[in-house]
Amino acid sequence: MNLLHRLTKKNLELNRKRTIVTIIGIILSVALITAVSTVFMSGYKSIVQFEKVFYGDYHMVFEKVDEDNFNRIKNNRYVEHYFYSNEIGYSKLEEGKNDYKPYLYVLAFNKDGLDKAGLVLLDGRYPENENEVVISSHIKTDARVKYNIGDTLELDVGKRTIDGVQVGQHIMYDTEVGEELVDITHKTYKIVGLIERPSNVVEDFSAPGYSVITYTDHPSEKSSIYVRFNKDGLKHSKKAISSLMNIDYSLYLKMNDDDLTEEEQAQMVQDVNYDINANEYLMTLEGGLFDNKMFESLGKIVAVVIGIIIVTSVFCIKNSFDISIAEKTRQYGMLASVGATKKQIRKNVFYEAFRLGLVGIPCGILLGLFASWILIIITNLIFKNFLSVYDYNFLIFSISIPAILVSIALGIVTLFLSSLRSARKASKIAPITAIRNSEEIKIKANKVKSPKIIKKIFGVGGEISYKNLKRSKKKYRTTVISIIVSIAIFISLSSLMTLLYKTIKQEYSGKDYTLAVNYRLEKIENEKQKREQIINLDGVKDYAITNAMGGYVIENEGVNFSEEYTKATDDNVNRYNEYGGEYKDLILARVGDHAYKNYLKKLGLKEEDVKGKGILWNYAQVYSAKKADMVKVECYNINKNVKTLHLSKLQYDEEKHEEYVEKFADIDLVEVTQDKPFGVTVNGSATLILDDETYNKLVTDQVPYNEILIDADNADDLQDQIEKILDGDDFSITNILEDVRMMRALVLLIGIFLYGFITVIILIGITNIFNTITTNMELRQKEFAMLKSVGMTKKEFNRMVRLETFFYGTKALLIGLPIGIALSILLYYLLTNATSLVNYPIPYVPVLISIVAVFVLITCIMKYSISKINKQNIIETIRNENI
């Protein structure tokens, strides 16, 4: 090691505290970059894995190909791996409740196929011979036919034909078209497992048969072959596809552009006499990370985030180099005077960066990997509830070598950029500065004049500290900017969180129930008794038995669209009103006795006063073209004189193809409110809540229908119990708790990521603030000693330092708080729009936290520095003439 390097090493060791703090800054910055890129890559790998597990590990499927083609395809040079399936046939599912899915569809996969076709085993095991099957779960949930593991299936399996032509799963079942099963053979299967409904390549969305999957060990004469491309195939997917189709590449391109001549088309149909399907998403995912739209845009976000991290870190780390240079001005001047060239001095600064990086970057990488590992574990824990049935981890932790290399490279770039300016500055130090005393302090007298008021309020100490601040503006600028950046990021991101929470709360505030059971009265045997049974179940916290009807119009003069409503829909040509937009729409609703009584209690109304009258829930959700989204607004502006609503009903004249209004009824209005009863969700217009009796009397042209809305914590349990009660009936049940939980988990996750990000950025800021303050104090030791030597007491000295703290803490807050608030307002307008009902949440709490934190932090650091200074001997410090 040469002398200069040794010098650097010694310097770093000597300034251990600052070295450590700087290294921490580097570690944090590199860790953040690593974590962001690792989480990104893990996300990518996870989605690829998710696709493989749930949709199948193959890129193309060639359906029902003959033996020649089968062998040709499986030996194609672009194929890495293949598996196949044989169609066994269709069997009538007599008890099925879904009219459009009247069949069981028996399909055999080879062993690899069972593993890789995207089948998700819910219970039991996969079939191991040709007499065993797994059945898909929606046979139970959709067709409501119960088969259990261990049952034997006796099936008459045949080919599905329409007009003598054999058809498969891609052709929808149409009740109007006659179709039949031919070549029926009897088969006996044992059910050994239950699977999730297969992906739509295997079972189309509108496929007529429920999948029943068995095992095979040999291809039939018409097998479907599923292929996975090798790397070459993924890279040149078009070439691979044309090669697999056994057609000319140029012809394939022409076909893709729809440019084929009729002859070519005919030829093509003749040559390619089989169906082809692609698992396109997986293909684009694996074909190239950034070929995929989602990852392309995600990648852009990641790039911006990493950009912010680098800028922030460069700024902070640069600062510690600057300090180090300022401290070593005389050293560099002396080196220059004994003949060190500029290049040598520049190299020396870079060497310092190199040494810091040597420790900081690897530690940062490890910390970043560790942090992302923890994040991924937490994410999986949060999402466990949703995917628990599959025993599947949502995110897989993947250490990506390219991501690490990129992080190292970016870490080096960060350090290089950080030290660049310092290196230049150091090399420019003239040797003469070593001989003169100092170059850092260049003052013009008029620049350090302090207003008289400062002296009046704060005394001499205050004046000196004020002058200090003005004098070493540059030095304190870094501290002040660090604080400003931290405050701004903290305030804007935490108010973003608040906003997200509020939005989601509002999104679901309409939905105060977790379970919804829908049925037509005539479809349920003993409806009343079963309904009673349901609402009396343990765990039902609140419930409503609702029904609603739209198509009513308010005719009153005194009722107009509210300002909010007009503003939200102004630019909207297709007003959220299917009848033309000029009508003042109204929806009539009932919520059942229980919920209605609770509603009256909430509004402070008496039952006898409202009997036969309406309560207007004056709230609507409309489409705002400006925002390209639904927004919730107050619906009508109702004149105080309006006591009775004159309602008409919209009718449609079938012959004239026109709509017209017909006088409906007059309903007395008791209350206009923004409060809603339990169970009613927001509609496109205001809703008039009526008691059951009035509603049933008025609304007569409706199919008798009930929607029971239930709020329960254990919605999953309750769902099972309700399904038991209504077993055999025709109903549908929706579990909203899942959605809400998913949303909340998502917010929590975003919160973890955002707050993690805030924390690290602030930590970087703190290391920076710590560095500047402590070094500044050390650099001014001599000055402090001088002040003490002319008789400043310890108390006065401490007061002076405290005032300094106060001055620049205040300065940072005065700039940082408005920037933070401005940013949060900007975010608010980007995420919502002016018509949103979520008002801009003034971030009182973050502002307060910032103020307190800034002063506590600076005071602590100052105290720390002062305690060190107070220990020193005045004369020693003054006389210490060495560098």
Add this chain to the structure above:
Amino acid sequence: MEEILKVDKLTKIYGKDNNKVVALDKVSFTVNKGEFVAIIGASGSGKSTLLHLIGGVDRPTSGKVFIEGEDIFKLSDDNLAIFRRRQVGLIYQFYNLLPILNVEENIKLPVELDGKKVDEKDLTELLKTLGLESRRKHLPNELSGGQQQRTSIGRAMINHPAIILADEPTGNLDSKASDEIMELLKLSNKKYNQTIIMITHNLELASQADRIIKLEDGRIVEGE
């Protein structure tokens, strides 16, 4: 005799217009090899400026300095730095040692900057001459002022430069230490035929030199 230094109409002006200060005004003189020259003058007479210009740590407003025939201000900054570490040894009033390097390392600095190895025998002999043999591993703050100044003399001499420039080398020392330093400078002048230019305002010390140049208001008034 061999001419080692030639100063030719050297002018240095600080500031502009009203604030203009002429520190040096067309100063010219020559120094021969092996000469021990003392430059004296009142404070503000321009003697330090002259020394800095000769040492190439500052650039003149006009005029030239030739060391061993080389016009030093024609060199680029980097080449001037290299020239300085090989041909000029600087001694300061406040020693200017690196506090974190020990005696030996401080002395070796100019050689190591050249990427060369110091001849251990040379170094030991030099340390013996300086009387720092037993202190070679000590850090500057463990030394007395005189010892520190001897270290900086060692640093100036290690490369056997064409010329040693000393800026009030004894200005910060008591009389005993001052005498030691003067002895050392005279010794190197005699022993190695070392050319030395020393700034001082101490006439007694100046009188020990071969020649005295007196500066007044940026002009040589004596000893040209």
